Amino acid sequence: MQLQSFLEESARTHPDKTAIVCGNRSLTYEALEQAANRLAHGLIARGVQRGDRVAIYMDNCIETVVSMFAVLKADAVFLIINASTKEEKLAYILNNCRAQALIAPAKQWNRMENLSDRTPHLKTVVVKGMPGSAVESISDVALEVESRNDVDSLVISYDRLIAQNADRDDPPPQSAIDLDLASLIYTSGSTGEPKGVMLTHRNMTAAAASVIEYLQISEDDVTLSVLPLAFGYGLYQVLMGIRQRATVVLERSFAFPHAVLKRMVEHQATCFPMVPTIAAILLQTDVSPYDLSSLRQITNAGAALPVDHVRQFRELLPWVDLVSMYGQTECKRVCYLEPEQIDVRPDSVGKAMPNTEAYIVDETGNRVKPGQIGELVVRGANVMQGYWELPEATERSLRPGPVPGERVLHTGDLFRMDDQGYLYFVSRRDDIIKSRGEKVSPREVENALCEHPAIAEAVVIGRPDEMLGEAIQAIVTLSGDKRPAEKEILRHCATRLEDFMIPHAVDIIDELPKTGNGKVDKKKLKEQYRGEVASG
Amino acid sequence: MSDISTSLREFIKENFLYGAEQAYSDDDSFMENGIVDSTGVLELIMHLETSYGISIEDTELVPENLDSISNLKRFIESKSKSATIAETA
8 A cells, every 4th residue: 555545545535524724724635635636747747757756845834745645646755854954954865865856935945046056866846935826827828838848947836837737636647566665754863964764655554554543543533733744753643644534733833832722722633742842831831721622632752751741741631641652763653652551650651552563672682671771673564664875874773683584673772661561761872862852963963063163173962951851052162262152153053953953052161071082071071061950 | 113123133133043144024924934943932922021021921922923023013012002001091
């Protein structure tokens, strides 16, 4: 089964049901299927072929959802890039996967004047919201003339591409199979360069089926999601909702909690997926004016919810099932804690989800006894195919499993299991920082800092933070006498890094502590900063 | 009272753009244009309360009041007006 069949099947059985809501716009299943088919034909006409990578550089909006299904229907591979990604990294990702097409808002595209010179593989850029592209104003004759001319130009309007294919409501013929790649999801790695997680249709349909099974998502559900679609956790809200003929209400962010709460009431939301930062904000918000009685389930992933917050949450919304979960982009999800267990073991992330196996091994690969700490290993149809064109990194993560030819995922996360089989997250084995539920590579931030002319060395560590999980602390030494202001350093970072990666504080010191072999002693720095928090 | 816009722009430039010049119109959404992110909203609210002496109700923390220069200006003006009426009454 292929991923786009989720939509095709639901459009056949529930054409008039609302599939997606965003702001004051919504699409029924039939309208979503129609738009995706038209855009798919348009992409094919623009030269997109089976297996081509098509990047979608947009935030949570209806066009992102239409685009991802259109790409799949064109037998191609979609990747969603966070709208806050800066030009440098966008160019890196587009070149890394040699994307043949890009779908982006016209405004952003126009701002990035030189991008097309740096991305030679890019053959088509579909821009949304190009002035003068209103569908109504284009006559059939004009369309015909334009479609001939369009072939030669790099940029075409999204609306025009759909209008040109207005009579093509059926999906294009398909040749891809479920072993083909459906999506790449870029994630931060310890090397500092983002890595493209390769997921086949089979990986994604299997993951969706398992999660749907334990969350019991049905057509009666209304999921309200503020999570970015570039993030696996956000993406699956849409995939699962559409498979189950539910309704998904997309919000751009949780920046305005009261606006989101209003939307929850307005749409009678039943499911709300969150990360710990959202939980921390919710706990500080007076929710009493809002009738949230329709809410049946809140899920948490991205990072562990502090036990104290779990308790407060249970008091705040006692009728809501709180589901603690753990996963990785590399396999989508690993385990979940049944809501009945949340008061008994609030610090556990439960047991493996259906059709997935999770176990803990020591450094030699042998399974450890209950209570002992080791690396979590995952088996299942949800496990990725590897990192795009990174055979070494892939080999470190995917290792031979029990069945000949099988590969299991070594998560790099340290866990322990109690004697009843419940899993507990201990720490990461590398120094990846989790801030606002997103993975931040210290190396990526350090690289950006070191590009500043006045900075000699930079170290980035995570500092415990009530609201963020971990705050990003930069510690730098200078190369000359010029002492830049903290703000200047942050501004420099803001031109290179996504919002969630920008340090929360920068300390300038004379010398970094080093270990015996001359490496920066991160452990010592972490202890220093942790001590400061404890005493301050 | 166009100086509200000017001083708001100055605050945003200093605190969210780290002093960089970025062109945006009074009606551009901060969120959609990546000018202020979700943690920035909290700083913005504190700024409004301290610099304009207004107190903001939880339910007023919505994009219609806070998500562009025009919205902010309108919000601050209406809050200041209602505060003046309350004082003189």
